[in-house]
Amino acid sequence: MLTAGLALALTLARAQTPAQAQTPPQVQTPAARRDTPNTDETVAVQRGTRLMVNNFAGEVIIRTWNKDQVHVVARHQPRMKVGIHNSGAIVGITAASMSGASGSVDYEITAPAWMPIRTEGTYNFVTVEGSQAEVFANTVRGDVTIKGGTGSITAKSVEGEVQVDGARGKLTVSSVNHGILITNTSGEIAADSVNGAITMTAIDATSVDASTVNGTITYEGRIADNGHYSLETHNGDLLLGLPENVNATFTIRTYRGSFSTDFPLQGVGQNELQRGRRVTTTLGTGSAEVSLETFGGAIRLRRGTAPTPRRRGGS
Amino acid sequence: MAEVARAAKGDVRAFEALYRAHLPRVHSLVRRMTAGRDADELTQDVFVRVWQKLGTFRGDSSFGTWLHRLAVNVVIERFRTDQARRARMHDGEEIFNTIAGPALTRDIRLDFEAALEKLPDGAREIFVLHDVEGYKHHEIATLLEISPGTSKAQLHRARMMLRKHLK
Amino acid sequence: MTDTWNDRLSEYLDDELTPGERAALEAHLATCRDCTETLEELRAVVARAGALPARGPDADLWPGVAERIENAPAVIPFLTRSRRRFSFTLPQLVAAGLALMVVSGGGVWVLNHGGDATSGPPVAAQAVAGQGGAAAPETNIVPASFVDPRYDEAIADLQQTLQDGRAQLDPQTVRILEANLDAIDKAIDQSREALAKDPANLYLHNHLADARQRKLALLRRAVEMVNKG
Numbered sequence: 001m002l003t004a005g006l007a008l009a010l011t012l013a014r015a016q017t018p019a020q021a022q023t024p025p026q027v028q029t030p031a032a033r034r035d036t037p038n039t040d041e042t043v044a045v046q047r048g049t050r051l052m053v054n055n056f057a058g059e060v061i062i063r064t065w066n067k068d069q070v071h072v073v074a075r076h077q078p079r080m081k082v083g084i085h086n087s088g089a090i091v092g093i094t095a096a097s098m099s100g101a102s103g104s105v106d107y108e109i110t111a112p113a114w115m116p117i118r119t120e121g122t123y124n125f126v127t128v129e130g131s132q133a134e135v136f137a138n139t140v141r142g143d144v145t146i147k148g149g150t151g152s153i154t155a156k157s158v159e160g161e162v163q164v165d166g167a168r169g170k171l172t173v174s175s176v177n178h179g180i181l182i183t184n185t186s187g188e189i190a191a192d193s194v195n196g197a198i199t200m201t202a203i204d205a206t207s208v209d210a211s212t213v214n215g216t217i218t219y220e221g222r223i224a225d226n227g228h229y230s231l232e233t234h235n236g237d238l239l240l241g242l243p244e245n246v247n248a249t250f251t252i253r254t255y256r257g258s259f260s261t262d263f264p265l266q267g268v269g270q271n272e273l274q275r276g277r278r279v280t281t282t283l284g285t286g287s288a289e290v291s292l293e294t295f296g297g298a299i300r301l302r303r304g305t306a307p308t309p310r311r312r313g314g315s
Numbered sequence: 316m317a318e319v320a321r322a323a324k325g326d327v328r329a330f331e332a333l334y335r336a337h338l339p340r341v342h343s344l345v346r347r348m349t350a351g352r353d354a355d356e357l358t359q360d361v362f363v364r365v366w367q368k369l370g371t372f373r374g375d376s377s378f379g380t381w382l383h384r385l386a387v388n389v390v391i392e393r394f395r396t397d398q399a400r401r402a403r404m405h406d407g408e409e410i411f412n413t414i415a416g417p418a419l420t421r422d423i424r425l426d427f428e429a430a431l432e433k434l435p436d437g438a439r440e441i442f443v444l445h446d447v448e449g450y451k452h453h454e455i456a457t458l459l460e461i462s463p464g465t466s467k468a469q470l471h472r473a474r475m476m477l478r479k480h481l482k
Numbered sequence: 483m484t485d486t487w488n489d490r491l492s493e494y495l496d497d498e499l500t501p502g503e504r505a506a507l508e509a510h511l512a513t514c515r516d517c518t519e520t521l522e523e524l525r526a527v528v529a530r531a532g533a534l535p536a537r538g539p540d541a542d543l544w545p546g547v548a549e550r551i552e553n554a555p556a557v558i559p560f561l562t563r564s565r566r567r568f569s570f571t572l573p574q575l576v577a578a579g580l581a582l583m584v585v586s587g588g589g590v591w592v593l594n595h596g597g598d599a600t601s602g603p604p605v606a607a608q609a610v611a612g613q614g615g616a617a618a619p620e621t622n623i624v625p626a627s628f629v630d631p632r633y634d635e636a637i638a639d640l641q642q643t644l645q646d647g648r649a650q651l652d653p654q655t656v657r658i659l660e661a662n663l664d665a666i667d668k669a670i671d672q673s674r675e676a677l678a679k680d681p682a683n684l685y686l687h688n689h690l691a692d693a694r695q696r697k698l699a700l701l702r703r704a705v706e707m708v709n710k711g
Contacts, residue, residue, distance in 0.1 A: 122707075140655060140707055158703070159658045176700065177658045194662040194700065213665050213696065228336055234669040234693065249339055249536065253685055255676055276685025278542065286535035289336060295672065295689055327551070328691060331544060338543070339536035347534075355539050359546045366551045427530055446531035452498075471492035478523035481530065 039074035039082040045091060050116045051109070053093045057123035058104035064113040064130035064148075076105040125160070134169075143178075161196075179215070197236070197309065205229075212236050216297075216309045223248050225287040237297040241306030247284030250292065250301075253277070257294045261301035319378050323369040330369070334362050337379060341386045347443045348390045350432045357393060361386045387444065391458055394440070430480035434473055441466050442473035487514070491521050495528065544684070640701040647708030659704050666700065669693045 045068055053060055058076070070091050074082045080103045085092045095105045104123070111117065116134040119126050124139040128146045135149040143160040146153060149167040156162070156174045164173060167185045174180075179196040182189060186204040193212045200210070203221030208229045210217050217231045220241040229248075231238045242248075242263075252259060252268060255276045259268050265281045272279045292299050300307045321329035341361055346354040365385055372381055431439060440459065444450040445466070450458070452466040459466070487510045493499050494507050511518050648656050673690040680686060 141652075158707070159655065176662050176703075194696070195665050213662075213669050213693070232692075234672070234689075249538075251335065255685065255689070275680055276683055276689070278685070280538060282535065282537075285533055286339070286537065289339070291335070293689075295669070295676075327548070328688060330551070331548070331688070334544060334547060339538040342539050342543075343534070343536045346537075355541060355543055358539065359543050359550065362543075362547045363550045366547075428534065442531070446528055447534055467493060467498070468489075471489060474492055474524050474527045475520075477527045477530075478520070481523065481526050 037073045037075050038078070038080075039072060039076075039084075041084055042069050042071045043084060043086050043091060044069050045086065045112065045115070046088070047112075047114060049086075049089060049091055050118065051091050051093075051111050053107065053109065053117075053119040053121075055093075055095065055105055055107065055119065055121040055124050056102050057121065059106040059125045060109070060119050060121070060127070061107065062109045062111060062117055062119070062126075062128045062131075064115075064132070065110050066113060068112055069110075070112070070115070071110040073108040074105050077103045079103065080105055201306075218306045218309065220306045223288045223290065225285070227288040229288065230291040230293075232291070232293040233297055234295045235297050236294065237310060238292050238294055238299045239306045239309060240292075240299075240301045241304055242301065244303055245284065246288070247286060248288040248290045249280060249282050249286040250290045252279045252281070252299060253291075253293045254297075254299065255295045257297045257299060259299045259301075262303055263301060265301075319369070319372060322366075323372065330366060333365075333378075333382075337382055338362075340379070341382070344383065344386055344443070344448060345390055347428075347431060347447060348387075348440055349393075350434075350436070350439060353393075357390060360393075361389045364389050383448070387448070387450075387458060394459075426480055427477065430477055434476060438469045438473035438476070441469040442477070445470050446474070487511075487517055488520060491517065491524055495521065495524055637697065637701070640698070640705065644701065644704050644708060647705070650708050655707070659700070663697065663700060666693060666697045670697065 047068070051062075051070060053062070070084075072082070072084055072093060074095070076082065076095065079098050080095050081098055082093065082095045082105060085094075093107070093109070095102075097103060113130060113132040115131075116136075117128055117131055118136040119128075120138050121142070122140045123142060125142040126137045126139060126144045126146075128135050128137060129148060131146075131148045132150050134152045135146055136152075136154045137144045137146065138154070138156045139160060140158045141160060142157060143162070144155040144157050145163045146155055146167065147165045149164070149169065149171075151169040152172075153164065153167045153169055154172045155164055156172075157178065158176045159178060160175060161178045161181070162173050162175045163181045163183075164171060164185060165183045167182075167187070169187045171182065171185060171187060171189045171191075173182065173190070174192045175196045176194050177196060178193075180191050180193055180198045182191065182198075182200045182203065184202045185200075188207040189200065189203070189205050189209070191198045191200070191208075191210040193215045195214050196212065197215040197218070198210045198212055199216075199218045200208070201218070201220040203219065204224075205221065206224045206227040208219065208227075208231070210219070210230070211232045213234045214236050215233065216237045216239060217233055218239045218241075219229070219231060223229065223242055223246045225247055231240075246263075250265065250268075252273065253276050254273055257273075258270070259273055261268070263283060265283065267281050268279050292301075298310070318329045318332055322333055338358070342354065342358045345357045345361065349357060365382055368385065372378065431442070434442065437459075441455055444455050444458070445452070452463045452470075455461075455466045456463045487507055490499065490503070490507060494504065499507060511521065644659075651659075670690065670693045673686055673693055677683065677686045677690060
């Protein structure tokens with residue numbers, strides 16, 4: 001039944017005329033919709049079950065509790081019908097249009113904290129709060145906000161901000177056009193953007209891999225002994241605020257950018273940093289590996305708080 | 316690790332990233348084991364061997380650990396071609412006297428590393444493997460084809476020599 | 483004459499004595515200041531050894547490694563010949579102006595490691611023919627020889643797929659994708675300009691390759707969005 005439901009939703013989505021496809025449905029937050037919910041159902045679940053929400057357009061808010069139940073509240077136009085399918089392995093939530101073009105559905109879902117969560121959609125604004133399990137959220141247009149999460153956490157948007165707070169585990173985040181904000185997070189981080197900035201504060205990670213084309217990358221947090229950190233951008237700046245007693249080997253490369261620091265680092269003057277030449281310098285025992293690369297931006301390394309980003313046009 | 320998977324499929328850029336990430340530790344191991352002799356060339360040997368054997372990495376240990384073991388094997392294979400190798404395990408006490416006294420520099424670590432470089436070959440290899448790299452005596456015994464007893468004795472000798480260079 | 487327990491101090495430090503030996507040594511330490519001091523010195527040596535920093539070489543060893551591995555393709559066990567892939571170093575591909583076109587499913591992905599050089603022979607095609615004497619009709623790697631305009635043509639294939647399906651996406655999304663592809667193109671152009679003045683610069687080669695991979699990744703993501711409808 002899950003397969004049929006998903007197939008129905010996808011078929012209806014594809015069956016839209018080109019004119020309809022060019023106009024996204026009106027997305028209203030639950031606050032804007034004061035009418036009674038159209039769907040209010042609770043299903044019992046067993047440990048090991050995963051939650052999958054496939055929503056073409058709308059808002060998906062997922063909170064957690066300590067009951068072994070999934071409570072689904074949905075608000076939508078009358079022509080939309082929400083289906084909840086519990087196969088034992090997966091609780092799948094989808095919506096289909098009974099007639100005409102697909103509309104938006106706004107969900108408020110409460111799931112067990114242990115339940116792995118996956119949401120996909122096109123015009124979707126996603127919030128997941130309080131999860132103690134894996135979280136996967138992928139949307140095209142819409143913000144993704146994840147608070148909590150343990151293990152594998154993935155948050156992707158093309159045109160939308162991605163925010164992750166309080167996650168513990170392996171984090172993969174991507175926003176093409178907007179910014180990424182990661183706070184109070186530990187584990188391993190992989191963050192990617194084209195034009196958006198990547199800002200990481202209060203981080204306790206053993207591995208960070210952050211990359212943009214034009215966005216500024218800001219990192220404020222611990223540098224773990226034997227950790228690996230790679231910050232790379234084309235024309236964006238790299239701004240780091242590190243603890244006083246950091247033990248790291250810095251490898252710095254820039255083609256026509258600049259470097260400044262208030263740490264006692266040797267050998268990183270403009271004479272050394274020419275045309276992409278690799279410069280290596282060490283603080284403390286040098287146990288962590290920190291790689292900083294920018295084609296034309298500025299690399300600024302400060303004790304404590306990271307420098308504030310420069311005002312740039314368009315980024 | 317995704318980079319390892321890509322490198323194992325022939326992605327040279329992914330392999331270069333692995334090379335850059337692990338180079339300091341590998342070069343340090345090679346340099347200390349060989350007292351700086353041919354360290355650069357041997358380091359290159361290590362990474363060529365890693366490239367050749369990437370497809371055999373099973374993920375049952377961390378990549379760093381696997382790579383490091385390969386590095387140790389490459390260095391020891393080079394030693395095996397050294398016919399005077401066995402003799403290195405039996406250097407006399409007179410070697411103690413050839414080590415220069417501590418230099419008056421502010422960076423104590425250089426003193427220690429310089430002293431490490433001047434240790435007799437066998438004692439140095441075992442000290443690096445045991446105290447720097449964390450190998451156990453039975454592992455060292457297998458790697459260097461010596462008895463665990465010799466490994467312990469050489470380790471103690473190395474430590475006793477190096478303690479003079481902490482002062 | 484050295485103290486007989488002196489020679490066992492390292493074993494004591496490493497917890498390799500039997501309980502009886504350990505007890506006897508500790509009883510000795512209680513009365514022997516020399517051994518106690520030596521033990522502390524040995525402890526300091528071990529601590530210092532454990533804190534030694536890793537330090538890379540003064541010279542850049544990568545070019546030597548790269549040159550050697552280009553003659554030693556990665557060993558990929560258990561793959562049949564029809565699925566074997568070939569790898570080439572960046573300098574070799576740049577010199578030959580090569581790109582590899584991987585055909586899988588309904589999509590066409592291009593992996594490019596170079597392309598700014600003048601045209602050259604299809605080195606990869608020769609490698610395929612020379613492997614074990616058997617033809618590789620089932621290989622899903624189609625080597626091809628490209629110069630810069632042809633690389634752009636391959637990218638244009640992907641962009642055409644996107645263009646054909648752009649009606650599936652709303653105009654705002656299309657604008658966002660195009661703006662970000664432009665941003666990547668600018669990065670590619672800047673890297674190319676710098677490379678033209680500094681053709682042996684390895685950082686620029688890698689940076690250009692990175693920017694191209696990024697363009698492919700974004701195009702791929704866009705085509706996925708089109709396919710999802």
